Amino acid sequence: CEAERSDKTGCVMLISMKLNRARFTGAALWVTGAIPVAVLVSIAASQVLIGLALLCLLASGARLRLPPIKLPFAVFIAGTILAWLASGDLRAGLPQIRKFFVLLVLVLVYSAFRRAREVRWVVLACGAAAAASALVSFLQFFTKYRAAARAHQPFYQSYVGERITGFMSHWMTLGGEEMMVLLLVAALLFFARAEMRWRITAAACAAVLAVSMVLGLTRSVWLGTLAGGVYLLWAWRRVFIIALPLLLLAAMVFAPVRQRALSLVRPHGDLDSNQFRVVVWRTGLRMIRAHPWLGLGPEEPRLQFMKYLPPDTPRPLPSGYYGHLHNVYLQYAAERGIPTMLAMLWLIGKVLFDCARTLRRGVADTDARFILHGSVAAIIAVLVAGFAEYNLGDSEVLTLFLATVGFAYIAVDAARGFGKPNLQTGPLLSG
Secondary structure, X not given: OHHHHHHHHHHHHHHHHHHHHHHHXXXXXXXXXXXXXXXXXXXXXXXXXXXHHHHHHHHHOOOOOOOOOHHHHHHHHHHHHHHHHHHOOHHHHHHHHHOHHXXXXXXXXXXXXXXXXXXXXXHHHHHHHHHHHHHHHHHHHHHHHHHHHHOOOOHHHHHOOOOOOOOOOOHHHHHHHHHHHHXXXXXXHHHOOOOHHHHHHHHHHHHHHHHHHHHHOOHHHHHHHHHHHHHHHHHHOHHHHHHHHHHHHHHOOOHHHHHHHHOOOOOOOOOOOHHXXXXXXXXXXXXXHHOOOOOOOOOHHHHOHHHHOOOOOXXXXXXXXXXXXXOHHHHHHHHHOHHHHHHHHHHHHHHHHHHHHHHHHOOOOHXXXXXXXXXXXXXXXXXXXXXXXXXXXXXXXXXXXXXXXXXXXXXXXXXXOOOOOOOOOOOOOOO
C-alpha cells in the first residue's frame, strides 16, 4: 500500500511539474511576442519583457536555441569584446557591452516560437502599435506646422531639425521602426491568404505608416523602404514596379517632401546634413586606416573624433550630431575593427542566403512565405539605410531587427518541416 501511494504521489508530482512547465512555455511565447510590439512604444518596457521572457523560458525547461548563424554571431561578439579590452578605456565602452542584453532577443524568439502562424499575430500587433505611434506623429506634425505658421517661419527650415517622433525620442528611431514594420505588413498583404477583415486592418496600418514616413522627411529611411519595396514587388507582381515612379511623383507634390528629396543633390547649406555627413565619414575612414584590426574601441569614435578630424575640414564644423559616424559599416569598423564589421556582414549575408535558398526550393506554408519575403525586404532596407545612419546602434531598431531574424528562421524551419509548421490550406488569418 505504501508503495502504491508513493507511485500515485510521484505521478501527481510529475503531472504537476509538466503542467507548470507548459504554463511557463506558453507564458514565454506571449512575453517574447510582446517584445517587438513593446519596443515600438517604450524601450524600457521591451527590456523588462526581455528579462521576463528569459525567466519564463528557463522555468519551462525549454532548450535555449540560436539560429544557424552561431559562428558569425560568436565572432562578432568576440571581436567587440576584444576591441573593448584593447581600447584601454573600459568604462567608456561599457554601454556597448551592456547592449549584449538586447542580443538575447534573437535567442528568445527562436526558442519560444515554433510555428509560422504564431509570428503572423506578432506582425499584426506590431503593425497596430506602429500605426498608433504614426497617428501620434500626425498630431506632432500638425502642431509643428501651426507653430511655424504662427512664428512666420519657413516650415522646412524650422521642421528639419525637429521632426516628428511618435512614441520615440528621435525621428531616426521612428523612421527605422516604421520602415521595417511597413515591409513586414506589406509582405503579409502580398503573400499570406487572409480574410478580408485582416487585409483591411493590415492595409490601414500600412497606409498610416507610409504617410508618417513621408512626413518624417528621413531620406535614409525613404531609400531603405524603396529598396525593400522593390524587392517585395519583384517577388510578388513585377509589373507593379512601374507604379513606383508614379507614387514618388505624387509624393513630390508636397513641398517639404520635394525640398527634402532634392536636397540629396541640392542641399540647403548645412541644414540637410550633407556636408556634415561628408565630414564624419572622412573622419571615420581616418580612424579605420589608423586602427584596422581592433578599431578604437566601443564608443571611442565619439570621444576621439576631433583627434582624427581631417586637417582640411572647414571651420566652423557643419551642424549635426558628432556622437557617431552616421554609417553603420564605418561605425563598426572604426569601433571594433574591419574583421568584426565583416563578421556582422557575414551574419546578415547568411540570413539572406538561408531565406533565399528556402524560397527558391518552394514554400507551401503561406505564413512562412510572407515571413521570409518580409524578413528579406526588411533586412535589405536596414542595409541600405545603414549607409547614411548608424541604425543598428539604436536599441529599438536593433531589437526589431533581431526579432525579424528570429522570425525568418522560424519560417525556414516551418518550410523545411521542422518543429510544428502551420500547414493548413484554408484562410490563414481566420478566427
